[in-house]
Amino acid sequence: PVDMRGLADPDERAAESALRPTTLEEFEGQPRVAEQLGLVLAAARRRGGVPDHVLLSGPPGLGKTTLAMIIAAEMSAPLRISSGPAIQHAGDLAAILSGLVEGEVLFLDEIHRLSRPAEEMLYLAMEDFRVDVVVGKGPGATAIPIEIPRFTLVGATTRAGLLPGPLRDRFGFTGQLDFYAAADLDHIVRRSALLLGVDLDPDAAKEIARRSRGTPRIANRLLRRVRDFAEVRGSGRLTQAVAAAALELYEVDAIGLDRLDRAVLVAICKRFAGGPVGLSTLAISVGEERETVEEVAEPFLVREGFLMRTPRGRVATPAAWRHLGLKVPRDAGG
Numbered sequence: 001p002v003d004m005r006g007l008a009d010p011d012e013r014a015a016e017s018a019l020r021p022t023t024l025e026e027f028e029g030q031p032r033v034a035e036q037l038g039l040v041l042a043a044a045r046r047r048g049g050v051p052d053h054v055l056l057s058g059p060p061g062l063g064k065t066t067l068a069m070i071i072a073a074e075m076s077a078p079l080r081i082s083s084g085p086a087i088q089h090a091g092d093l094a095a096i097l098s099g100l101v102e103g104e105v106l107f108l109d110e111i112h113r114l115s116r117p118a119e120e121m122l123y124l125a126m127e128d129f130r131v132d133v134v135v136g137k138g139p140g141a142t143a144i145p146i147e148i149p150r151f152t153l154v155g156a157t158t159r160a161g162l163l164p165g166p167l168r169d170r171f172g173f174t175g176q177l178d179f180y181a182a183a184d185l186d187h188i189v190r191r192s193a194l195l196l197g198v199d200l201d202p203d204a205a206k207e208i209a210r211r212s213r214g215t216p217r218i219a220n221r222l223l224r225r226v227r228d229f230a231e232v233r234g235s236g237r238l239t240q241a242v243a244a245a246a247l248e249l250y251e252v253d254a255i256g257l258d259r260l261d262r263a264v265l266v267a268i269c270k271r272f273a274g275g276p277v278g279l280s281t282l283a284i285s286v287g288e289e290r291e292t293v294e295e296v297a298e299p300f301l302v303r304e305g306f307l308m309r310t311p312r313g314r315v316a317t318p319a320a321w322r323h324l325g326l327k328v329p330r331d332a333g334g
């Protein structure tokens with residue numbers, strides 16, 4: 001199956017970075033976050049200082065990494081990129097922190113997956129710009145404090161609620177990214193088509209925008225798949241009909257649900273009589289990781305009104321039954 005979301009493919013990664021906006025001005029959508037962040041940066045520039053630490057939360061593909069890069073670019077500061085899972089030991093983090101230069105932006109993706117010791121080291125670094133390096137073992141171990149340059153931590157997480165309170169509290173600004181409006185995605189698709197030199201009809205741009213799950217990364221990916229289709233099966237021109245046919249082929253439905261989204265809804269409705277069903281059971285039933293179901297599929301299904309998270313488990317709404325072309329049971333949730 002074609003991976004419409006994952007980042008495993010290096011070609012996809014390269015294609016993605018070519019389409020990244022590089023200034024806040026170019027960054028489409030998210031007007032509140034963009035304005036608030038713009039102010040934080042402008043104020044720091046006026047003071048000639050380093051901006052406060054920034055936490056960005058939201059589902060994958062909404063622009064967290066892009067914003068981290070923009071922050072560095074707007075501050076003319078170098079950027080260092082790492083992630084919670086990549087930092088195995090506190091020592092790895094100490095090495096990163098002590099190697100930073102004044103004003104550097106440190107982007108930590110999936111910051112909620114840092115180990116406890118690394119997290120505690122980060123508290124001190126964020127607050128006092130210091131790391132305590134422990135030398136020796138056992139009762140003789142001593143902590144040697146090392147000063148580190150002032151830096152801006154940009155943390156990214158799929159949900160701010162996953163972070164322990166003390167870590168969350170150390171960020172001076174939190175931006176919550178939401179799914180994009182269709183009009184914003186339309187702009188993003190057109191801009192990408194220009195950059196890629198693709199001949200894109202306005203109706204085709206709308207069709208792609210509509211089916212992008214409110215997610216710029218998916219919009220750009222679908223654009224590339226539609227381009228493949230147009231080049232191989234058509235004249236190269238991206239019309240609405242070509243876009244619709246291509247997206248059908250890649251199992252993206254008319255409102256943007258992909259195979260996993262539909263698998264989740266089908267499982268709840270058909271196997272679990274509409275729910276409630278627990279997350280773990282649901283994940284096993286669709287053959288996916290718990291995290292993928294929870295962090296990737298569910299936010300959009302909830303936002304579109306197809307799924308509810310209740311204390312007893314996940315429940316399909318009448319809209320979900322209808323979308324699958326099934327008869328809505330009398331006791332359906334929602």
Ligand code: ADP
Nearest residue numbers: 016019020028060061062063064065066216217
């Ligand atoms: P995240 O870090 O939240 O998973 P990224 O920042 O990597 O998401 O964004 C994924 C892709 O989507 C980027 O390559 C970029 O091209 C595109 N993108 C994200 N946000 C925007 C935006 N606001 N305007 C234009 N393109 C965007």
